[in-house]
Amino acid sequence: MSVSSAPQPGHTDPAIIRNFCIIAHIDHGKSTLADRMLQLTGVVGEREAKAQYLDRMDIERERGITIKSQAVRMPWTVVDGNEEGAEPGTYILNMIDTPGHVDFTYEVSRSLQACEAAILLVDAAQGIEAQTLANLYLAMGADLHIIPVLNKIDLPSANVEKYALELANLVGCEPEDVLLTSAKTGVGVERLLNEIVRQVPAPVGDADAPARALIFDSVYDTYRGVVTYVRVVDGELSHRDKIKMMSTGALHEMLEVGVISPEPMKAAKLGVGETGYLITGVKDVRQSRVGDTVTVSSRQATEPLGGYEHPNPMVFAGLYPIDGDDYPTLRDALEKLQLNDAALTFEPETSGALGFGFRCGFLGLLHMEITRERLEREFNLDLISTAPNVVYEVHMEDGTVHIVTNPSEYPEGKIAEVREPIVNATILAPADYIGTIMELCQQKRGNLLGMDYLSEDRVEMRYTLPMGEIAFDFFDQLKSKTKGYASLNYERSGDQASDLVKVDILLQGEPVDAFSAIVHKDAAYSYGVMMAGKLKDLIPRQQFEVPIQAAIGARVIARENIRAIRKDVLAKCYGGDITRKRKLLEKQKEGKKRMKMVGRVEVPQEAFVAALSTSGPAGDKPKK
Numbered sequence: 001m002s003v004s005s006a007p008q009p010g011h012t013d014p015a016i017i018r019n020f021c022i023i024a025h026i027d028h029g030k031s032t033l034a035d036r037m038l039q040l041t042g043v044v045g046e047r048e049a050k051a052q053y054l055d056r057m058d059i060e061r062e063r064g065i066t067i068k069s070q071a072v073r074m075p076w077t078v079v080d081g082n083e084e085g086a087e088p089g090t091y092i093l094n095m096i097d098t099p100g101h102v103d104f105t106y107e108v109s110r111s112l113q114a115c116e117a118a119i120l121l122v123d124a125a126q127g128i129e130a131q132t133l134a135n136l137y138l139a140m141g142a143d144l145h146i147i148p149v150l151n152k153i154d155l156p157s158a159n160v161e162k163y164a165l166e167l168a169n170l171v172g173c174e175p176e177d178v179l180l181t182s183a184k185t186g187v188g189v190e191r192l193l194n195e196i197v198r199q200v201p202a203p204v205g206d207a208d209a210p211a212r213a214l215i216f217d218s219v220y221d222t223y224r225g226v227v228t229y230v231r232v233v234d235g236e237l238s239h240r241d242k243i244k245m246m247s248t249g250a251l252h253e254m255l256e257v258g259v260i261s262p263e264p265m266k267a268a269k270l271g272v273g274e275t276g277y278l279i280t281g282v283k284d285v286r287q288s289r290v291g292d293t294v295t296v297s298s299r300q301a302t303e304p305l306g307g308y309e310h311p312n313p314m315v316f317a318g319l320y321p322i323d324g325d326d327y328p329t330l331r332d333a334l335e336k337l338q339l340n341d342a343a344l345t346f347e348p349e350t351s352g353a354l355g356f357g358f359r360c361g362f363l364g365l366l367h368m369e370i371t372r373e374r375l376e377r378e379f380n381l382d383l384i385s386t387a388p389n390v391v392y393e394v395h396m397e398d399g400t401v402h403i404v405t406n407p408s409e410y411p412e413g414k415i416a417e418v419r420e421p422i423v424n425a426t427i428l429a430p431a432d433y434i435g436t437i438m439e440l441c442q443q444k445r446g447n448l449l450g451m452d453y454l455s456e457d458r459v460e461m462r463y464t465l466p467m468g469e470i471a472f473d474f475f476d477q478l479k480s481k482t483k484g485y486a487s488l489n490y491e492r493s494g495d496q497a498s499d500l501v502k503v504d505i506l507l508q509g510e511p512v513d514a515f516s517a518i519v520h521k522d523a524a525y526s527y528g529v530m531m532a533g534k535l536k537d538l539i540p541r542q543q544f545e546v547p548i549q550a551a552i553g554a555r556v557i558a559r560e561n562i563r564a565i566r567k568d569v570l571a572k573c574y575g576g577d578i579t580r581k582r583k584l585l586e587k588q589k590e591g592k593k594r595m596k597m598v599g600r601v602e603v604p605q606e607a608f609v610a611a612l613s614t615s616g617p618a619g620d621k622p623k624k
């Protein structure tokens, strides 16, 4: 069927619209399935079909993860006498691609709100994973119709029978109702499209009411400014309208509306149930926030669509340029990234050890790694980052409360209690690993809430864990201890009072701010010993003895010594060659430039880099 004969945006009867998304655990084949659907519906031709059409950013393609969700409009004709029993005719399928990672749960939940149904995609060789469950619960919470699909049935290791049963039990249907696909070969995908038409409810909305549209994504484009993706719920949005963002009351001139199919196509308007984009000349995604409701200023809606949430950073770290001259470049780069990332926060900070940099806030560790990688790659920066930490609440005896996002802001004085954020974590793993996982969670101060068998040999374990423990190497350890079989999902669930202390590292009595960490009392000693030992190896001997101490307040908990040497560069130059002496002295000065002074102690820049890149407070492995 040709695309041009399909119903046009703004003139599409809601009864033929089907809005759906695909939810899956990472790598279960969501992007591949999306590509296959684009191809089958004729939206992307065979030849131009490049792998993973929807994942636009290079990093996304390389890492194989999807960060930004997008909506694609696909016309689909159901033929008479199809096996699935779908009503023949031409339909408009709007597919919303959702990010799969836990850091982006908020974006997932907003894109779910834009749909009537979710395809729950599960790898037929892996079975249900933690994010399958987490996303399913989100989808059920949003009242979506669920279509269970087992993908990768072409794999020799696929176990269709076992996992179809698992999936059917989870969703509450018969194993026969689980659809089978291979996104790679295309088997089963046509049937899936027909089932979408048959099973997914058409959108309902009031065409005559004032316009209300939900923003489910917003992306910065260098040439066009912010492109905002919306789902129209009531009324219509026309390219002539002036629109209003309901959370802020800000008014914007509309420059363009349209649909993605799969490139942007301008339209006169978008009507009830349709998804598409709008462009207003806004230059910053923070002015067009995911979750906000758009209305038309000439005829305003009074009630926004439910549940707008401001994304709050949960993990903080200092980012410093290795070359101090790059500071302005780093600032510009962060500003540019923020145009496209409403959740990224940063503010300038100075560190005695590292110089000028920024304290940045992220949704989680993956968000942090991606941001750092983009800074290094797209802006050619060499960065050093301090160990990440979460946000602590320090309650003083005099009743004041300090919000601490940086160990160096940890207050002095009489502390009544320190509260730390906790998460509800779900871990799915083969039953053989129950003991190993329990041990790890115990070590990370976890509390077992409950455990269920999903099938004979797979369990779901539910824990509360301090977010600070998860933020470091928990996931890496979980993966390595379970040979990659365990999967993890977590969500913020409040906070708790804990025995936390700030450990300072001192060189010759001077604290080195970059190494201070807030850790649990029981882990303080090992952190101190580890850091002191490491620095002893990394800092060259000086002309005087340098004590390295780890301390909680005034109490020293670990100590190492760097013994003195007298490095007399002129020692070899007895005799009188003055030019040679001068050259050696010059050379020594050069070397000193890359040294940082901590009190009287010269520390090579590399020592900071090495000490920070190989250690978080939990003594974790290097983060690439």
Ligand SMILES: Nc1nc2c(ncn2[C@@H]2O[C@H](COP(=O)(O)OP(=O)(O)OP(=O)(O)O)[C@@H](O)[C@H]2O)c(=O)[nH]1
Pocket: 024, 025, 026, 027, 028, 029, 030, 031, 032, 033, 064, 065, 066, 099, 100, 151, 152, 153, 154, 155, 181, 182, 183, 184, 185
């Ligand atoms: N054999 C086989 N491989 C598949 C199939 N579908 C996807 N894959 C492969 O599985 C890997 C992951 O697929 P993606 O489509 O990137 O997975 P995804 O769910 O989009 O991953 P995220 O975007 O990270 O959430 C890729 O190497 C695909 O080529 C399938 O049906 N059969």
